[in-house]
Amino acid sequence: MPAVSFQSVSKTFSTPRGPFQALNNVSFDIEEGEFFGLLGPNGAGKTTLISILAGLARASAGRVLVQGADVQGDYAEARRRLGIVPQELVFDPFFNVREALKIQSGYFGVKNNDAWIDELLESLGLADKAKSNMRQLSGGMKRRVLVAQALVHRPPIIVLDEPTAGVDVELRQTLWQFIAKLNKQGHTVLLTTHYLDEAEALCGRIAMLKQGQVVALERTTDLLSQASGNVLRFKVDGELPVALRAQARVTGRIAQLPVHDAADIERCLALVRESGLVAEDIEVRKADLEDVFISVMSKASGSRPAAPATEVSA
Incomplete structure (x- = not known):
């Protein structure tokens, strides 16, 4: 199952x-x-x-x-x-961290849960915040409490x-x-x-x-394994030449281009030089999950299917 x-x-x-x-x-x-x-x-x-x-x-x-x-x-x-950690920071401002976890235990009918609560506090770096009111915690600490609340009923x-x-x-x-x-x-x-x-x-x-x-x-x-080849990564001041833009992933000064061999690398760098730009901090790395993700998303084409009116929910 x-x-x-x-x-x-x-x-x-x-x-x-x-x-x-x-x-x-x-x-x-x-x-x-x-x-x-x-x-x-x-x-x-x-x-x-x-x-x-x-x-x-x-x-x-x-x-x-x-x-x-x-x-x-x-x-x-x-x-x-289920133990669910949501995106949003949701907390009760009237209780401290330990009280919030004990109340959460009660929602699931879990009694005598102090030992597990102590382990959660220690494992998530909250032990010194156990008596702090939720309002006093930073965003990161609140996030840790959300994780603890999701796990408190095991x-x-x-x-x-x-x-x-x-x-x-x-x-x-x-x-x-x-x-x-x-x-x-x-x-x-x-x-x-x-x-x-x-x-x-x-x-x-x-x-x-x-x-x-x-x-x-x-x-x-x-x-x-679908991410065959490598990625050429470098920094450049200015816009890439037209021949490279369609396949490039650009973040600020950093440009990344898929390449397969040494000749491909030299071709890309030559186009950069010919455009009057200077490539800095050049490196070649293996393709990773981000490269696969971008490739999958670009291939997944087609418009959003229309929904039949009978499926509409209020």
């Missing part, structure tokens, strides 16, 4: 401009003990899918099962098996929706060390992130969404 099963899930929202189909027939399973990545650009439908999994939204069509429990028909059991399935967005390097390292430990102990992890280096390092299998549809679903190693 899969840990999580998305079965032909569709979701259509009613908007002033008419029906908007956020998800279109999404189907895939996450197996027990997997570290699974869900990737896609903004607006691809990732958070909508997680909201349906969490019971915060209802699918217009299809089913979602959590260890066999239907998120709508058997919602209480499904909720008990859920077998952990869902992390952009857990490291806008947080410091220390938190990222602390969080991933702890989550990787839980995954090795048998917990299933579903991660959405825009930090593709995290997904590449952590996830054994990845699904990519675009415009509410699954456009890739493979093991991470298989996705990376």
Whole structure:
């Protein structure tokens, strides 16, 4: 039995401009003990899918099962098996950190949970903040508390929706060390992130969404094997020549171009020189998951499918 099963899930929202189909027939399973990545650009439908999994939204069509429990028909059991870290910072300003975790334990009927709460506080670097009011914490510390709240009832399935967005390097390292430990102990992890280096390092299998549809679903190693060749990376002041712009990925002064051999590298650098530019800090690296992601997204073409009016939900 899969840990999580998305079965032909569709979701259509009613908007002033008419029906908007956020998800279109999404189907895939996450197996027990997997570290699974869900990737896609903004607006691809990732958070909508997680909201349906969490019971915060209802699918217009299809089913979602959590260890066999239907998120709508058997919602209480499904909720008990999930620990969800949302994107937004949500907290109760009237309690300190330890009190917030004890209250969260009570929501799930968990008593005498002090030993596990202590372990969570220590593992997430919150031990010295246990008696601090939530209002006194920085954004990064609040994010750590959200992770602790999601884990306080020891859920077998952990869902992390952009857990490291806008947080410091220390938190990222602390969080991933702890989550990787839980995954090795048998917990299933579903991660959405825009930090593709995290997904590449952590996830054994990845699904990519675009415009509410699954456009890739493979093991991470298989996705990376599609990234044949290398990437030429350099810094340059000025706009690249026309012959290179279509294939280049430019971030500020940094330009990155796919290359296959030494002749390809020399051709690119020669075009840069001929345009009167100077390439600095030149390096050649292996293609990574970000390169695969950009390639998959560029190939996934076609307009968003129209939604039948019968699927519109208020």
